[in-house]
Amino acid sequence: MTQTAPRRSLLAWWRNPWRKPHFLAAITWAYLLWALVPVLIAIQFSFNKGKSRSTWQGFSWRWYWGDPNLSVWHDATLHRAMLNSLWLAGMTMLVCAPLGVALALGLTRWRGYGQRPANLLMLLPLVTPEIVMGSCLFLFFTTMFRSIHLGRWAQLVGQITYNLSTVVIVVRGRLLTIGRDYEDAAQDLGASPAQALRTVILPLLGPAIFASLMVVFATAIDDFVISQFLSADAGSETVPMKIYNTLRATATPAVNALATVMLLFTLTAILLAVFVPRLLRRGTGGSSAVADFANLDV
Amino acid sequence: MPDTAVVDPAGVDVGVDVAGINVNERDEARRPRWLWPTLAAPGTVWMVIFFAVPFYGVMAIAGGRDNLLFARRDPIWNPLQWHTDTLSSVWQGIVNGEFGQPFLRTFEYVIAALAICFVIGYPVAYYVARYGGKRRGLLLGLLLAPFWISYLMRMLAWVNLLQDDGYVNDALRHLHIVGHPVDWLDGRPYTVVLGLVYGYVPFLILPLYAALDRIDVRLLEASRDLGVSPWRTFVHVTLPLSRQGILAGAAITALPMFGDYYTNTLLSASPRTNMIGNQIQQAVTESSTRGIGASLVIVLTVLLTVLMAYYLYSSNQAAKEVR
Numbered sequence: 001m002t003q004t005a006p007r008r009s010l011l012a013w014w015r016n017p018w019r020k021p022h023f024l025a026a027i028t029w030a031y032l033l034w035a036l037v038p039v040l041i042a043i044q045f046s047f048n049k050g051k052s053r054s055t056w057q058g059f060s061w062r063w064y065w066g067d068p069n070l071s072v073w074h075d076a077t078l079h080r081a082m083l084n085s086l087w088l089a090g091m092t093m094l095v096c097a098p099l100g101v102a103l104a105l106g107l108t109r110w111r112g113y114g115q116r117p118a119n120l121l122m123l124l125p126l127v128t129p130e131i132v133m134g135s136c137l138f139l140f141f142t143t144m145f146r147s148i149h150l151g152r153w154a155q156l157v158g159q160i161t162y163n164l165s166t167v168v169i170v171v172r173g174r175l176l177t178i179g180r181d182y183e184d185a186a187q188d189l190g191a192s193p194a195q196a197l198r199t200v201i202l203p204l205l206g207p208a209i210f211a212s213l214m215v216v217f218a219t220a221i222d223d224f225v226i227s228q229f230l231s232a233d234a235g236s237e238t239v240p241m242k243i244y245n246t247l248r249a250t251a252t253p254a255v256n257a258l259a260t261v262m263l264l265f266t267l268t269a270i271l272l273a274v275f276v277p278r279l280l281r282r283g284t285g286g287s288s289a290v291a292d293f294a295n296l297d298v
Numbered sequence: 299m300p301d302t303a304v305v306d307p308a309g310v311d312v313g314v315d316v317a318g319i320n321v322n323e324r325d326e327a328r329r330p331r332w333l334w335p336t337l338a339a340p341g342t343v344w345m346v347i348f349f350a351v352p353f354y355g356v357m358a359i360a361g362g363r364d365n366l367l368f369a370r371r372d373p374i375w376n377p378l379q380w381h382t383d384t385l386s387s388v389w390q391g392i393v394n395g396e397f398g399q400p401f402l403r404t405f406e407y408v409i410a411a412l413a414i415c416f417v418i419g420y421p422v423a424y425y426v427a428r429y430g431g432k433r434r435g436l437l438l439g440l441l442l443a444p445f446w447i448s449y450l451m452r453m454l455a456w457v458n459l460l461q462d463d464g465y466v467n468d469a470l471r472h473l474h475i476v477g478h479p480v481d482w483l484d485g486r487p488y489t490v491v492l493g494l495v496y497g498y499v500p501f502l503i504l505p506l507y508a509a510l511d512r513i514d515v516r517l518l519e520a521s522r523d524l525g526v527s528p529w530r531t532f533v534h535v536t537l538p539l540s541r542q543g544i545l546a547g548a549a550i551t552a553l554p555m556f557g558d559y560y561t562n563t564l565l566s567a568s569p570r571t572n573m574i575g576n577q578i579q580q581a582v583t584e585s586s587t588r589g590i591g592a593s594l595v596i597v598l599t600v601l602l603t604v605l606m607a608y609y610l611y612s613s614n615q616a617a618k619e620v621r
Contacts, residue, residue, distance in 0.1 A: 021425060021428075021429050024421050024424060024425035024429065025425060025429070027418075027421045027422060027425065028421070028422045028425040028426065028437070031418055031422045031499075032437075032440050032441075034496075035440075035443070035444050035496075035499075035500070036440065036443060036444070038452070038455035038456055038459055039447055039451065039452060039455050041455060041458070041459060041465065042451065042454055042455035042458055045458060052463070053458045053461070054458050054459070054461040054462075054463050054464040054465070055463050099340055099341045099344060100341065102337040102338070102340060102341060103337070103338055103340070103341030103342065105334070105337045105338075106334045106335060106336070106337035106338025106339070106341070106342075107338050109333075109334040110334035110335050110337075110338055111334075112331070112335070114335065115338075118338055118342045118345075120610075121342065121345045121346065121349065121350060122341070122342075122345060123610055124349065124606075124610075125345075125349060127549075127550075127553060127605075127606040127609050127610060128599075128606070129553050129554055129556060129557030129598070129602065130554065130557055131557035131558075131559065131575050131578055131579065131595075131598075132557060132595055132598065132599055133349075135356065135578060135579075135582045135591065135592075135595045136349075136352035136353050136355065136356050136595065137348065137352050138582060138583070139352065139355060139356055139359055139582065139588065139591075139592060140348075140351070140352035140355050142585075143355070143359060143370070143371060143372075143373060143588070144352075144355050144358075144373060157348055158348075160344070160348075161344070161345065161348045161349055164341060164344070164345070168341070193333050194333070218446055221448075222446075222447075222448035222449065222450075224448075224449060224450055224560060225557075225560070229579075229582075229583075239448070239450075240448055240449070240450040240451075243448075243450040243451065243453075243454050244450055244560060244563075244564065247450075247453075247454055247457055247564055248457070248483075248563075248564065248567050255454065256454065256458075259448065259450075259451040259454060262448060262451070263447060263448070263451060266446050266447070266448070267446060270446045
């Protein structure tokens with residue numbers, strides 16, 4: 001190709017279908033900067049020396065533990081919110097594990113009346129806006145089912161209901177890729193159905209179960225709407241609620257510090273969810289459970 | 299998605315006669331019918347009690363009666379006795395009354411935010427799916443990162459940046475674009491819309507990425523080899539092939555936006571930007587207006603049923619295709 005006129009070569013460059021997608025690359029990296037840099041700046045301000053959350057005044061650990069009254073370590077309302085969030089996420093995980101795994105196994109293998117409605121009921125929380133679920137459960141606990149009062153136990157019930165489908169979807173995805181061969185082999189060799197389930201299927205599902213629980217932990221710890229609707233008073237305030245309640249009022253960088261600490265918990269859970277199954281399943285290939293989760297939306 | 303499923307995932311065993319024994323029959327015999335329903339039972343019962351019953355309860359409250367003596371709302375459980383006066387007064391309020399503005403505003407905000415989400419999200423998903431190359435893992439990790447950062451923390455980040463003396467105003471003044479600080483957080487609709495975009499665009503990018511990633515590159519090459527320009531290839535090949543991702547992504551992004559009330563509380567804190575979510579949250583939690591709140595929840599759910607049903611249907615179809 002000999003193109004001398006610069007204008008023609010520019011046109012040729014534009015028309016060349018094999019040219020490098022610089023424009024798309026620029027949009028993508030600009031998007032990622034826009035998505036992540038504000039959060040990094042919020043983390044930066046958790047180390048601010050002064051009281052401002054918008055003007056940098058130098059580095060300090062003041063809002064983590066330095067300040068005797070207002071830091072995360074010393075302010076009782078802040079670390080209570082943290083403990084509430086951790087308790088809620090941990091308990092949600094513990095209850096969702098057996099309930100969700102059993103439901104996944106049951107719904108995948110059960111052929112008969114009731115399987116389809118049960119399956120639909122399991123899927124509905126994925127598409128129901130949180131405000132609808134939150135309102136329904138709030139009215140349920142305040143006007144109908146008064147033996148559970150608003151507060152941490154109601155919040156726990158709400159989080160379990162909201163997160164159960166996640167466990168089912170991730171575990172079921174893995175179950176479908178495993179197929180029935182191993183189970184059949186076990187039974188051909190004389191195992192009972194329950195034995196085959198316990199000694200063959202559950203170990204194979206291990207990585208997926210673990211990953212789904214980490215995802216549940218990360219979701220429950222960050223959830224705001226359902227926890228807020230079902231909270232009773234300051235005693236059941238979680239971290240996202242604490243941010244919501246103080247952000248436009250009297251917040252200090254201690255709120256940024258609290259959010260940063262929680263982010264560390266969430267990221268730890270997610271990194272464990274990505275890497276532990278990969279270690280456990282080394283060599284056997286297959287997609288990671290977080291990728292399964294990413295494909296929830298398929 | 300793994301494409302190595304060797305066993306028919308529907309679990310339908312093809313009966314093969316081996317030495318006179320029907321394998322299918324034998325399988326059925328050793329898989330007792332009770333095992334799987336029993337395993338599914340606890341979770342299903344849980345969902346019935348804490349998901350289906352509360353939803354029915356909301357209808358019972360919307361159709362119930364105000365108890366003036368105790369200043370509360372009494373549910374009526376028999377659907378034949380439901381009163382429709384609260385629901386119809388709420389509907390009147392939406393058509394030409396106090397709820398009209400927030401409803402209209404919600405639709406405007408959601409549509410505007412969704413349009414901006416597509417302008418940002420489609421190129422990003424396209425780039426990662428087609429040109430991710432060696433960096434694909436890194437890019438996907440970064441795209442997923444916002445999911446694991448608390449929504450409230452992401453809003454906190456913007457509230458800090460948009461303060462009078464925040465970095466955004468500093469930058470704008472430094473560049474002499476504005477003379478004095480802009481009150482971004484003072485009831486401005488575009489701040490709320492951009493907040494919604496910031497909050498929910500990751501939910502759109504993932505399904506778009508999944509759909510674009512599935513497109514066979516050979517189809518695009520064929521189009522190019524036949525002399526079609528890149529733009530027309532995009533319009534006539536890529537775009538139609540990513541239709542399912544576009545619709546599913548739009549549904550899963552719009553659903554939470556319709557129920558959002560915290561984004562505008564944090565970013566504007568003014569009744570001028572109130573959405574349906576704010577009305578519901580106020581009415582439901584106030585004990586004297588619970589009937590109205592329950593009716594608003596029902597109206598919102600009915601409006602969103604189409605989106606919800608479409609999303610479930612399309613993800614079911616996609617799952618079948620993958621298998």
